[in-house]
Amino acid sequence: MANSSITSVGIVTPEVFHFKDPLILRSGKIIPYYDLITESYGELNKKKDNAILICHALSGDHHAAGFHSESEKKPGWWDSAIGPGKAIDTNLFYVVSVNNLGGCGGSTGPTSVNSVTGKPFGPDFPVITVADWVESQKRLMEVLNIEKWAAVIGGSLGGMQAQHWAIEYPEKLRGAICIASAAKLSAQNIAFNEVARHSITKDPNFHDGRYLEHNSNPKQGLMLARMIGHITYLSDSAMRLKFGKEFTGDQLKPEKNVGRNLKSGELSYELNVDFEVESYLHYQGERFSNNFDANTYLLMTKALDYFDPSTDFNNDLSEAFAGATCKFLLISFSTDWRFPPERSRELVEILLSASCDVSYIEIEADEGHDAFLMPIPKYMEALRAFLKNIYNELEDHAS
Amino acid sequence: MRPDLEIITSWIQNNERVLDLGCGSGEFLKNLHTERNVYGIGLEKDLQKIQSCLEIGVNVINQDLDSGLKNFKSNSFDTVLLAQTLQALSQPDVLIEDMLRVGERGIVTFPNFGNWKSRLYLFFRGRMPISKFMPHNWYDTPNIHFCTVKDFDLMCVEKSIKVLNKTVVNLEHQGSLAMKLFPNFLGEIAIYQITRS
Numbered sequence: 048m049a050n051s052s053i054t055s056v057g058i059v060t061p062e063v064f065h066f067k068d069p070l071i072l073r074s075g076k077i078i079p080y081y082d083l084i085t086e087s088y089g090e091l092n093k094k095k096d097n098a099i100l101i102c103h104a105l106s107g108d109h110h111a112a113g114f115h116s117e118s119e120k121k122p123g124w125w126d127s128a129i130g131p132g133k134a135i136d137t138n139l140f141y142v143v144s145v146n147n148l149g150g151c152g153g154s155t156g157p158t159s160v161n162s163v164t165g166k167p168f169g170p171d172f173p174v175i176t177v178a179d180w181v182e183s184q185k186r187l188m189e190v191l192n193i194e195k196w197a198a199v200i201g202g203s204l205g206g207m208q209a210q211h212w213a214i215e216y217p218e219k220l221r222g223a224i225c226i227a228s229a230a231k232l233s234a235q236n237i238a239f240n241e242v243a244r245h246s247i248t249k250d251p252n253f254h255d256g257r258y259l260e261h262n263s264n265p266k267q268g269l270m271l272a273r274m275i276g277h278i279t280y281l282s283d284s285a286m287r288l289k290f291g292k293e294f295t296g297d298q299l300k301p302e303k304n305v306g307r308n309l310k311s312g313e314l315s316y317e318l319n320v321d322f323e324v325e326s327y328l329h330y331q332g333e334r335f336s337n338n339f340d341a342n343t344y345l346l347m348t349k350a351l352d353y354f355d356p357s358t359d360f361n362n363d364l365s366e367a368f369a370g371a372t373c374k375f376l377l378i379s380f381s382t383d384w385r386f387p388p389e390r391s392r393e394l395v396e397i398l399l400s401a402s403c404d405v406s407y408i409e410i411e412a413d414e415g416h417d418a419f420l421m422p423i424p425k426y427m428e429a430l431r432a433f434l435k436n437i438y439n440e441l442e443d444h445a446s
Numbered sequence: 447m448r449p450d451l452e453i454i455t456s457w458i459q460n461n462e463r464v465l466d467l468g469c470g471s472g473e474f475l476k477n478l479h480t481e482r483n484v485y486g487i488g489l490e491k492d493l494q495k496i497q498s499c500l501e502i503g504v505n506v507i508n509q510d511l512d513s514g515l516k517n518f519k520s521n522s523f524d525t526v527l528l529a530q531t532l533q534a535l536s537q538p539d540v541l542i543e544d545m546l547r548v549g550e551r552g553i554v555t556f557p558n559f560g561n562w563k564s565r566l567y568l569f570f571r572g573r574m575p576i577s578k579f580m581p582h583n584w585y586d587t588p589n590i591h592f593c594t595v596k597d598f599d600l601m602c603v604e605k606s607i608k609v610l611n612k613t614v615v616n617l618e619h620q621g622s623l624a625m626k627l628f629p630n631f632l633g634e635i636a637i638y639q640i641t642r643s
Contacts, residue, residue, distance in 0.1 A: 374503070395507060396517050402463075402485055408496055408508045425493050432500035440503070 055122060056088040056113035056130050056137055061153060064190055070148075070183060073353075076173040083187055084109050084153030085145045088129060089137030091193070096441050098193045099135060099434075100184060101125065101144040102201030102208035105276075105347045106339060108152030111144035112137075127422035134422075134430040139438050140197060148183050149175040149346040157342035158259065168342075170256025175346055177204075177354045181211045188219070197437050198222035200430075202419035203386060204347065207354045210394075213371040214356050222437050223371075224430065226378045227419040229390035230364055230397060231355040236385065239279055240348040243272035247341045256342055265341045270332030272344060277331050282382035282415030290323045368401035375405040376433045378426060380418035406433065450615050450637055451477070454527065454553055457611060457639050458482055462524040465549060467511050467541075468531035471495050472504030479504075487523075512536045515544045523549040530635075532556040533589040539601060546642045551610065555637045558614060560594030560630040579617055579634075595630040598638065608643035612636070 063084050070078045086109045091098060101111050103124070112129035114122055129135045129142055146152035149172060157172040188196070199209040199220050206228025213223040232240075247253060250268030254261045281289070290306035308323040320326045360366040375398055379391035388409050398405040410426045412418035418426070451474055458464060462484050466475050469488025472495075478484045488506045490496050499506035509517075512535060515526075526549030532538050533556055545552040557580065558564075567575035574584040582589065593601075595614065602609055614633020615621045625632040 374505075376500070392517060396519075399487065400519060400522065404505050405487075406496075406500055406504075406506045408493065408506075428497050429493075429500060432497045435501050436503040 054131050055126065058117070059086050059088065059110075059113040059115065059123075061086050061109060061115075063153065064187060066183070066186055066190075068186070070179065070186075072173055072179045073176040074174055078148070078155070078173065081148060081155035081183070082153070082159075083145055083148065083155075083183060085143060085187065086110060086112070086123070087144070088112055088142045089131075089140050091141040091191075094441075095193050096195060097139065097197050097438070098141045098143060098191070100188075100196050100199045100212075101129070101135075101142060102180075102184075102199065102205035103144070103147065104201070104203040104205045105351065106273075106335070106344070107205070108150060109144045109146040109154075110152065112142070125420065127420065128427065128430065134427040135200065135434065136431070140434070143187075143191065143193075145184060145187060147175070147180045147347075149343060149350075151340035151343040156340065157256075157346065158340050167259045169259055170342060172342060172346065174349050174353075177207050177211050177350055178215065180208055180350070181215055184208070184212075185216060185219070194219075196220040197441060198224055198434060200224040200226075201228070202226035203228055203416065204351050204354075207351070210356060210368075211354075213373050213375065214367050217370050217372045220373045221440070222374045222376065222433065224376045224378070224433065225391075225394070227380055227383050227386045227391070227416055228377070228394070229386050230394045231357070232352055233390070237352050239275060239385075240352055242275055244345055244348055246271035246275075247345060250341075253341065256345075258341065264336070266336045269336035269339065269341050269344065270329075273335040273339075274328040274332045277328060279385045280416040282384060282413060284382055284413045285415050285417070286324060288413060290327065364397045365400040368398055368403055371398075371401065371403050373404075374433075374437070375403055376429070377405065377407045378419075378429060379407075379409050380412040380414070380416070380426075381409060382413055383416045383418060385416040449618075449620050450529075450555060450635055453613060453615075453637055454529070454555070455481060457551075457553060458484065458525055461485075463522070465489070465518070465523040465526045467515075467526065467528045467545070469495075469499065469504070469506060472499035472502055472506060474529070475499075475504045476502050511541060514541065515548050518548045520547050521550065525549055525551050525553060527553045529553070529555045530557070533591050533593070535591060538591050538593075539605065542601075542607070542640075543605060546607065546640065550641065552640045553638065554598075554640065555635055556593065556598070557589075558595050558630065558633045558636045559592040560596055561634050562631050563634070565631075595633060595636050598636065602638075602640065606643050607640050609638060609640055611639035 061084050063082050065082050067080050107124050110123040111125045112123040131138045146154040149156045151158050157168050161168045199212045201209045206225030209223040209225050247265050247268035250265035252263040253265040287306035290308045291304040310323050310326050356367040357364040377391045379388035395407045408429045412423050460482050464484045464486045466488040469490050475486040475488050489509045490506050491510045496506050526545040535541050564575045614625050614629040614636050616634045
């Protein structure tokens, strides 16, 4: 169908919205005013009912598709799925992507300057929950004059925002797509987050979160957090493939190599980086620690840990979803061990007992949790099919 | 609509909760939703068919029936439907019992191997019947548990399953008086509505 016309949304320019009304957070704290930075792709139709909200995960931002300039090498983080003719088809939908409050992509967050002190908020920026994000996204929706999202879509932490939308504002969305997500984190997941937080807060350059005031950055801590994260986002099989397929130093076949590619062709017998996987983790950690704010990382992991929609509903998740009226699509990936298929199936069970309209598909993929960012054909086709039905329903209403 | 599906539809009340095991491309559930306003969920393992369900807005869960229905709560559906899939299951009796745990009632349809055509094929050719309807060889067929109407009746007795309704149709999905009189000999497709007794 549209496969031949798959292209990019091209050059995009972010837009900043200023909100003057205070936002009362779950914690009871107040953010008196704030900015949200967004990007949008496609055109909002006359009825303003073809809008899709993209919610980002832990380290994402508003730059989901296209390029900021001709010279930008890498497109937005979900360019594989968003664009003209792609699964989230910008020929049909108006796609809005927002950097969440507390982020470091341009929305108000720990790196923003506190007008009272004249210094960056740093650790004074309040802990934000998924519910707070949804509240801020709802205000954005009002500014954009959108009555009802055609869909709210997110992977991982983004999928939690989609869930919260369905619970909190059932009449404001037609579809919720939760990819590689869960109804709440398990102890193992919280544990990974705590290791990441610990490595950041114990970095000597953390300065109790006031590193910006000290012209410093808890780089080692951030690097370590990201390296651990990366291991959990990939699967064992993905790492074997990634670091084993081009092995040429020996006659070993790729599948026997189990991902032990050497960086320089031979072992150093020193405490150096010997294997490709080590240098890959160093590279990822390095890149991340130069581009991401440590306090934001701490906030995002807290939002993940705290998410549990049942707390407002007598600890009963099916009661939480009982009022949801949108159609749900849940997607999981076979080798994802950070948010394994089992966690999505638990959510399916909850949605079934709440009599929600729910569909679930499990995709065979080697890439682990990261698979949600990959253009795996069966995954993309499921997204496309679900959205096509929503689009057709919009058309039906129009006629 | 196909007469067998029409019969099934007539056994389902308005606003029921229906679980369709092996829902295929979802057309039947879609139709049930239109005609009976059911809350329908389909189970399907073929990703292509799942995609078709998604396109027409039918709820579908990616699940292999041979792994059972343990993710479904007891008595959570009014009707659990198993259409033309019984013969392809590894443990049909286990699934039928699970169907009746999850649903108040079950509807099962299956090809009747007691039909005269199958009997004649086996009698004269001495080989497992192959037809346009079931074109596989014995070794590569997905249909591994064939039974006859009589066999199914006996299983229901053994498992204390109550038959609420039963009818047979031919491959054109039409019934006749003769088929009513000699279901196991003339019927090509059997349709049962069952419940726990």
